[in-house]
Amino acid sequence: MSSEEGGxxxxxxxxxxxxxxxxxxxxxxxxxxxxxxxxxxxxxxFGFLSILPIVVGIILVTAKTEQ
Numbered sequence: 001m002s003s004e005e006g007g008x009x010x011x012x013x014x015x016x017x018x019x020x021x022x023x024x025x026x027x028x029x030x031x032x033x034x035x036x037x038x039x040x041x042x043x044x045x046f047g048f049l050s051i052l053p054i055v056v057g058i059i060l061v062t063a064k065t066e067q
Contacts, residue, residue, distance in 0.1 A: 014060055014063070015060070015061055017057075017060060018056075018057040018058070018059070018060025018061035019057065019061060020057070021053045021054070021056055021057030021060065022053070022054055022057035022058060022061065023057075024053055024057075025050055025051065025052070025053030025054035025055075025056075025057060026054060028046075028049075028050035028053065029047070029050040029051055029054065031050075032046045032047050032050045033047065
């Protein structure tokens with residue numbers, strides 16, 4: 001196994017983890033903004049917390065991994 005194969009696996013894992021974060025963030029954002037009446041004053045806080053994984057996931061998906 002060469003270092004290039006390990007680099008490819010690392011890149012694939014990073015992209016996969018980023019994609020999972022985007023999906024989780026999207027689901028959390030959907031449920032946060034469909035429950036505005038229940039959350040009340042905390043909607044903005046939970047909205048921020050649910051958008052954060054989306055941003056991190058997009059960064060992981062678009063980042064170029066050095067090999």
